[in-house]
Amino acid sequence: MTIEAALSSALEGAVVIETGDQRGEFAGMLFAMFGAEVIKFEGRQGSNSRCIGPFAKSERDGEQSLYFERYNLGKKSVTLEFEHPAARAARHRLGSRADVVIDSGEADSVERRVKLYHEMQQSNPRLIVCTITPFGLDGPYRDLSMTDLTHLAMGGVMASCGYDPRPDGTYDTPPIAPAMWQAYHIACEHAVLAVFAALHFRELTGNGDLIDVSIHEAVSNCTEVAVPSYIYNHAIVQRQTGRHAAEHPTRPWLRRTNDGRYVKAFMFWSRHEARVIGEMLREAGIEHDLDSDSYRELCERSPSAGHSHLNGLVDKLAASMTADELFHRAQAKGLLWASVRVPEENMADPHFQARGTFQPLDGLVAGRALYYPVSLATDGNERLTAFQHGAPQLGEHTREVLTQLGISNAEINLLAREGAI
Amino acid sequence: MEIERRRPLDGVRVIDLTKIVAGPNATRMLATMGAEVIRVEWHDQRALDMLRMIRPAVPGGDPDSLNRSGLFNNLNAGKYGITLNMSLPQGRDLFKRLIAQASVLCENYSPEQMESWGLGYSALSQINPELIYLQITGMGKSGTYKAYRSVGPTAQALSGLTHMSGLPEPMPPAGWGYSYLDHSTGYYGAIFVLAALMKRRRTGRGCYIDLSQTETGLVLSGTAVLEAQITGKATERYGNRMPFAQWAPHGAFRCRGTDEWIAIAIQNDEQWAQFVEEMGSPEWACAARFAHASGRKTHEDELERLVAEFTQGQERYELMQRLQRRGIAAGPVQNAADRCERDPQLKYRGYFVPLPQSEIGTWPIEAFPAKFQNTPISVGGPPGRAAPLIGEDNDYVYREVLGLKPDEIAALKEDWVI
Numbered sequence: 001m002t003i004e005a006a007l008s009s010a011l012e013g014a015v016v017i018e019t020g021d022q023r024g025e026f027a028g029m030l031f032a033m034f035g036a037e038v039i040k041f042e043g044r045q046g047s048n049s050r051c052i053g054p055f056a057k058s059e060r061d062g063e064q065s066l067y068f069e070r071y072n073l074g075k076k077s078v079t080l081e082f083e084h085p086a087a088r089a090a091r092h093r094l095g096s097r098a099d100v101v102i103d104s105g106e107a108d109s110v111e112r113r114v115k116l117y118h119e120m121q122q123s124n125p126r127l128i129v130c131t132i133t134p135f136g137l138d139g140p141y142r143d144l145s146m147t148d149l150t151h152l153a154m155g156g157v158m159a160s161c162g163y164d165p166r167p168d169g170t171y172d173t174p175p176i177a178p179a180m181w182q183a184y185h186i187a188c189e190h191a192v193l194a195v196f197a198a199l200h201f202r203e204l205t206g207n208g209d210l211i212d213v214s215i216h217e218a219v220s221n222c223t224e225v226a227v228p229s230y231i232y233n234h235a236i237v238q239r240q241t242g243r244h245a246a247e248h249p250t251r252p253w254l255r256r257t258n259d260g261r262y263v264k265a266f267m268f269w270s271r272h273e274a275r276v277i278g279e280m281l282r283e284a285g286i287e288h289d290l291d292s293d294s295y296r297e298l299c300e301r302s303p304s305a306g307h308s309h310l311n312g313l314v315d316k317l318a319a320s321m322t323a324d325e326l327f328h329r330a331q332a333k334g335l336l337w338a339s340v341r342v343p344e345e346n347m348a349d350p351h352f353q354a355r356g357t358f359q360p361l362d363g364l365v366a367g368r369a370l371y372y373p374v375s376l377a378t379d380g381n382e383r384l385t386a387f388q389h390g391a392p393q394l395g396e397h398t399r400e401v402l403t404q405l406g407i408s409n410a411e412i413n414l415l416a417r418e419g420a421i
Numbered sequence: 422m423e424i425e426r427r428r429p430l431d432g433v434r435v436i437d438l439t440k441i442v443a444g445p446n447a448t449r450m451l452a453t454m455g456a457e458v459i460r461v462e463w464h465d466q467r468a469l470d471m472l473r474m475i476r477p478a479v480p481g482g483d484p485d486s487l488n489r490s491g492l493f494n495n496l497n498a499g500k501y502g503i504t505l506n507m508s509l510p511q512g513r514d515l516f517k518r519l520i521a522q523a524s525v526l527c528e529n530y531s532p533e534q535m536e537s538w539g540l541g542y543s544a545l546s547q548i549n550p551e552l553i554y555l556q557i558t559g560m561g562k563s564g565t566y567k568a569y570r571s572v573g574p575t576a577q578a579l580s581g582l583t584h585m586s587g588l589p590e591p592m593p594p595a596g597w598g599y600s601y602l603d604h605s606t607g608y609y610g611a612i613f614v615l616a617a618l619m620k621r622r623r624t625g626r627g628c629y630i631d632l633s634q635t636e637t638g639l640v641l642s643g644t645a646v647l648e649a650q651i652t653g654k655a656t657e658r659y660g661n662r663m664p665f666a667q668w669a670p671h672g673a674f675r676c677r678g679t680d681e682w683i684a685i686a687i688q689n690d691e692q693w694a695q696f697v698e699e700m701g702s703p704e705w706a707c708a709a710r711f712a713h714a715s716g717r718k719t720h721e722d723e724l725e726r727l728v729a730e731f732t733q734g735q736e737r738y739e740l741m742q743r744l745q746r747r748g749i750a751a752g753p754v755q756n757a758a759d760r761c762e763r764d765p766q767l768k769y770r771g772y773f774v775p776l777p778q779s780e781i782g783t784w785p786i787e788a789f790p791a792k793f794q795n796t797p798i799s800v801g802g803p804p805g806r807a808a809p810l811i812g813e814d815n816d817y818v819y820r821e822v823l824g825l826k827p828d829e830i831a832a833l834k835e836d837w838v839i
Binding site (some may be wrong): 130 | 480494495542562563566570571574580585592597609622628629640647655665679686748749754760772785790793
């Protein structure tokens with residue numbers, strides 16, 4: 001059964017080949033989300049991401065990795081050893097059928113495969129090849145060994161994330177790498193953007209391309225005000241607890257609520273907000289002076305002292321109710337506040353249920369669908385994208401894909417004997 | 422004015438009613454790919470991008486100028502800019518004429534603003550059935566929270582991204598030190614528009630895209646939702662450690678200097694042996710309890726303390742080079758100054774592109790993070806410059822795009838419409 005969603009057919013008919021390691025898997029998944037046929041070449045041992053936890057049951061079972069499951073939705077799995085000499089004919093036929101190749105990994109191994117893609121482009125000049133490597137395919141850092149953590153460090157994310165400094169301005173806590181796998185998310189988002197650009201250009205010219213995505217540059221591109229602050233004002237933003245890094249210390253956003261949780265109370269410190277908070281305090285039965293002349297005078301005499309006073313009252317307000325109660329009450333009055341939730345909490349929230357944010361997919365756990373947070377847009381009523389199926393088992397589509405390429409059973413058996421599948 | 426060279430989005434005109442970061446980031450991507458992006462602004466709070474008024478600003482000049490913000494300049498490179506008073510009926514009529522000649526509308530106003538002007542998707546699609554309308558909101562335009570208001574940090578809190586970032590309880594969440602979901606939602610905004618344009622080539626029909634920042638955050642929450650369904654346990658924070666593999670040490674360690682750190686990720690016993698050798702094989706590091714990954718993971722608190730004693734005397738870039746030579750993933754925690762001044766890779770790859778802006782001159786702009794062999798993309802977009810001044814392109818748009826005569830344009834200015 002085909003699951004209908006308006007933009008899940010945007011790439012209908014397009015064939016995307018995915019090779020390499022975990023760094024590019026999210027990109028392949030996003031192409032599957034838009035309806036491309038994404039064929040993942042894993043080799044006989046399976047992708048290394050099948051060994052990345054957490055695991056549904058026992059560790060090291062390649063069919064139980066939640067990581068693999070999460071980032072390979074909607075794909076087909078083929079165990080062809082892509083670089084094996086015996087795989088040349090299959091590669092050639094695949095190359096003439098494919099629209100896009102996504103390859104990720106260390107620059108050396110990717111570059112070795114790029115030579116194979118050039119061969120494929122000889123017979124199919126429309127082929128778009130996109131590589132995702134730590135630093136791109138050239139440059140002095142090209143061959144550095146990297147992980148998600150070290151990317152978030154060098155790309156500037158960690159320098160903006162963490163906890164408040166001590167009163168003397170020094171830090172006793174480290175910069176923080178926000179969980180999880182965000183460097184690869186950012187790189188894959190840019191890879192998808194880049195491939196879409198090349199697909200549109202191909203419509204004009206008929207030609208494919210070779211795109212070289214650098215994870216380091218992608219992460220660097222995603223640090224908001226940090227770089228402009230330095231470029232224009234030679235200022236360095238300082239990390240702060242639960243709020244934006246800033247040149248100068250700002251007031252807290254996180255407030256502890258009476259259920260031991262937090263609300264993020266984002267504020268502009270305006271008079272309007274003070275008036276609304278005054279209403280909320282009154283409704284909660286908490287005395288306050290926010291509508292008094294003395295508070296107005298305090299704000300006029302010293303805005304900072306006025307903000308400090310208001311800050312203390314917001315703490316009191318938060319301490320009087322639960323996080324979700326405060327979230328809804330604040331939003332009802334137009335404040336930009338939200339409870340700090342764990343992601344899975346949203347599964348039971350009627351808002352996300354109504355929007356179809358979590359798509360149930362069978363596969364990993366027998367007899368039970370798991371809910372995946374995969375929908376991020378609707379057409380006003382229904383989700384715009386959906387996956388046709390979950391992640392593939394290792395080699396689940398080997399024979400199907402090779403047969404579609406016109407490779408006979410005898411040839412497939414020969415590939416198996418030669419260790420290519 | 423438009424450069425003749427063909428680009429991926431040649432012929433695609435985007436009307437841009439976006440503000441702050443999320444929307445402008447989406448349209449920046451489209452401008453980079455060659456779309457003609459026309460920013461529509463006005464001198465009131467609803468329609469003026471507050472980013473024009475906040476730091477960092479280029480020093481000097483008129484302190485009341487709306488054209489000196491560095492962040493605005495970075496996020497709005499490659500676009501055209503016009504003024505249009507949408508609160509007046511004449512302004513809305515002009516807007517409809519623009520929509521009739523556009524391919525895409527992107528906006529991230531408050532959720533009900535466009536409907537209140539009679540400019541929701543149902544009205545605009547009557548004018549232009551091929552229109553692709555991207556609306557970015559915090560929670561989405563349908564569902565219980567459709568009227569809720571949000572900025573990036575709000576969506577980060579609700580989606581779980583704030584909770585997941587930081588040291589374990591009893592420490593509070595560290596969250597994100599910037600509006601990550603403004604960036605990400607911008608990327609997805611552009612991706613959805615590009616997908617919709619692909620589909621429109623086949624069908625000839627436009628569509629409405631109701632993109633939610635909070636849902637974007639959920640998509641980016643990794644395996645947390647799956648794990649919680651399997652284990653029944655709530656998602657926890659784990660600082661900089663790696664909970665899904667026996668990688669240890671795995672974190673940020675203080676180095677010589679003020680607030681200087683290095684991130685190190687030891688992924689196996691061989692790398693640990695190399696690390697021990699690099700440290701000069703101190704007695705503690707040769708202890709049996711650290712020899713294997715499982716032992717290092719079990720004793721991770723102690724291990725991190727001892728590793729930090731070693732790194733605190735080291736210069737972070739030198740240490741990175743020494744560890745990298747031994748095959749260990751390590752890199753300094755780089756702030757913006759480091760990336761601008763000390764990162765040879767970004768320099769080599771031409772990451773910062775100098776682009777002119779009409780009031781503040783030429784400044785470095787962050788480029789698209791990929792190289793293309795054939796596809797011509799440029800962060801300067803069709804105008805080949807950084808961000809537009811407010812209303813800088815009124816003449817081009819009203820005269821050449823809408824075909825208004827000079828006296829009509831003058832009258833609209835006189836009536837405070839443009």
